[in-house]
Amino acid sequence: MSDKTTTPREITFRVRRFDPNVDAAPHWSEYRLNVYDGMTVLEALHEIKAQQEPTLSWRSSCRMGVCGSCGMFINELPMLACQTQVLHLGTDVVSIAPLPNYDNVKDLVPDLAPLIEKHAAVKPYIIYLDQIEIDEPTGEFLQTPDQREEFSQFTHCIKCGLCLAACPTVATDPLFLGPQALAQAYRYTADNRDCGLKDRIEAIDIFHGPYQCHLAGACSQACPKGVDPAFGIQLLKRALVLDSIGFGKKKSSVAKVSPLADVVKQIEEFAPPPRTVGK
Amino acid sequence: MNSNKPTAYNNRLGIKGWVYAGKYTFERYLYLGHRLTGMGLIAYMLLHIIETANRMRGVEAWEGLMGLFASWPFKIIEYLLFAAAVFHALNGVRLLMTELGFFLGKPKEPVYPYSSSIKRHRPLTYIIMALAGLIIILGGSSLFFP
Numbered sequence: 001m002s003d004k005t006t007t008p009r010e011i012t013f014r015v016r017r018f019d020p021n022v023d024a025a026p027h028w029s030e031y032r033l034n035v036y037d038g039m040t041v042l043e044a045l046h047e048i049k050a051q052q053e054p055t056l057s058w059r060s061s062c063r064m065g066v067c068g069s070c071g072m073f074i075n076e077l078p079m080l081a082c083q084t085q086v087l088h089l090g091t092d093v094v095s096i097a098p099l100p101n102y103d104n105v106k107d108l109v110p111d112l113a114p115l116i117e118k119h120a121a122v123k124p125y126i127i128y129l130d131q132i133e134i135d136e137p138t139g140e141f142l143q144t145p146d147q148r149e150e151f152s153q154f155t156h157c158i159k160c161g162l163c164l165a166a167c168p169t170v171a172t173d174p175l176f177l178g179p180q181a182l183a184q185a186y187r188y189t190a191d192n193r194d195c196g197l198k199d200r201i202e203a204i205d206i207f208h209g210p211y212q213c214h215l216a217g218a219c220s221q222a223c224p225k226g227v228d229p230a231f232g233i234q235l236l237k238r239a240l241v242l243d244s245i246g247f248g249k250k251k252s253s254v255a256k257v258s259p260l261a262d263v264v265k266q267i268e269e270f271a272p273p274p275r276t277v278g279k
Numbered sequence: 280m281n282s283n284k285p286t287a288y289n290n291r292l293g294i295k296g297w298v299y300a301g302k303y304t305f306e307r308y309l310y311l312g313h314r315l316t317g318m319g320l321i322a323y324m325l326l327h328i329i330e331t332a333n334r335m336r337g338v339e340a341w342e343g344l345m346g347l348f349a350s351w352p353f354k355i356i357e358y359l360l361f362a363a364a365v366f367h368a369l370n371g372v373r374l375l376m377t378e379l380g381f382f383l384g385k386p387k388e389p390v391y392p393y394s395s396s397i398k399r400h401r402p403l404t405y406i407i408m409a410l411a412g413l414i415i416i417l418g419g420s421s422l423f424f425p
Contacts (some may be wrong), residue, residue: 021350043375100296101289111287153386167305168310171296188385215377216310218303218398226389230398238380 008034011086013044015056016097017107025105028095029053035086041096042070042081045108058108065224068160072108073097077121077220115161118177122185128195141254147192154187154232156225163219163229169210175208179219182210183232186221189239193254197243210237306397306404313370316363323360358422362415369411373404 010032018026042060049056060070063082070081074096075089086094102110128134140191163179164170170178177185185204188194204210213233220230242248297314300307345355364411376382382403383396 018288020287025382026288077303098290100290100292102288102290105287110290149388150386152388156389168297168300168307171292172294174291176408214310214313215306215374215397216303217306217395220397221304221307226391227392227394228389228393228397231383231386234377234383234396235380235386237378241379262301 006037007041008036009034009087010092011044012093013048014093014095015045015048015108016095017056017080018104019055019106021040025253026097030270037038037085037087039086040082041074041084041086041094043095044086045081047094056108057106059110066158068158068224071099071110071160071162071165073099078165080160080162081226085223085264097257099161101165101170102161102165106118110161110165112159112161114174115159115164115178115180119159119184120249122177122181122195123200123203124188126191126194127199128193129195139192143192143254150192151187151190154183154227154229156191157184157229158225159189160224162222162224166218166222168216168218169212169214173208173212176212177206177209177211179229179233182213182236183227183229186232186236186239189236189249195249197239201243202239205240210240213237217260243264304397305401309370309404309408312366313374316367319360319363320367354422358419361418361422365414365418366411369407369414373407376403 011034013033014028014030015031016026017029029050033044033047033052035044040063042063045056046059058070058072058081061067062069065080065083068080071078072081073079074081074084075094078099081096096108098108099102099110102112102114105111132237140259157180159180161180163183167176167179169176182204185200189197189200210233215229215230215234217230220228223229239248249278283413297311300311330344333344348357377396377400382400
């Protein structure tokens, strides 16, 4: 929340507007607003909408960097509007545009459909070869903290799409899978419960796959959750190279803690004694 | 199907998206340099084939062409070509090492302020770029002041 006890500073917001019902191309509009210490770009947009321009459109939800809805191109960098404090930007004029590399639906609203489609294409789920075990599990999978650490960083992705907006390869190659999907492909490939690299390779080891990444690092710079997708892509490349020379993970390295039947038996063994009072 | 349905605006950055590195980090500029020098080297290879094909037009034509290449403007172009090759080769070594997972550290739970693999391998980046700069300077001194 902004601190209204401090002296406000007048900031000019240059907002890119586009209404598909009226405009053939986007244009810029300027709004002046008194900004208080701690006020986020999202709060500023709400103020502008309430006081000056009721038709201004954007997408947002949680206001705390969890939902990933309010990604915008703020002062020429992709950021979450709810996590960006206006005065921390250090400029008297703040430019706000929709995320680049996505179709612009209206004003600051990008069409994130390609992000979700690419994410789905890399099979972002654990693939376990034994379908009977999946349908009728006989035990719990064992995963040590070290095994979890191998991919844990990449599970923090909130699918805000900032990384694709920052990626220079996505800018010219719309078919490039992009940092988000490739990092998620690594997240599941590195999981010791997964044995689906062979299945996943068809989707990721393609011309528009990880080797289009030349480590610009812009995705990792833009990521608001520290996921470091560029790192995930490099580790995915290594996994593909190792697999191609026969050193890849052949199958799931997961072990069972114990059969479920044994767990049930143990629970029965350690059950409290029967009540002797108040029967 | 409603033909008057409003259409979204194509907001893809295109060529500008990879040529303009803007406020991104040092590695983003290396990405640009790697692509530009790569394209330059491919263009040179094509020109080199055309150039050597001149030998078929006889000794006089060949020697005339070699005389042209000995002039100062061509020496500068040759130097730029050398610099592009050195940068592209050494930056390529850096990319190869990172693609095999070296010098990037290990994945770890992200804790704010976040550390990225890009920052962790930056010392290697600086060393390789310093080496490229040194070779380019030494190559220039031997080319212009033999």
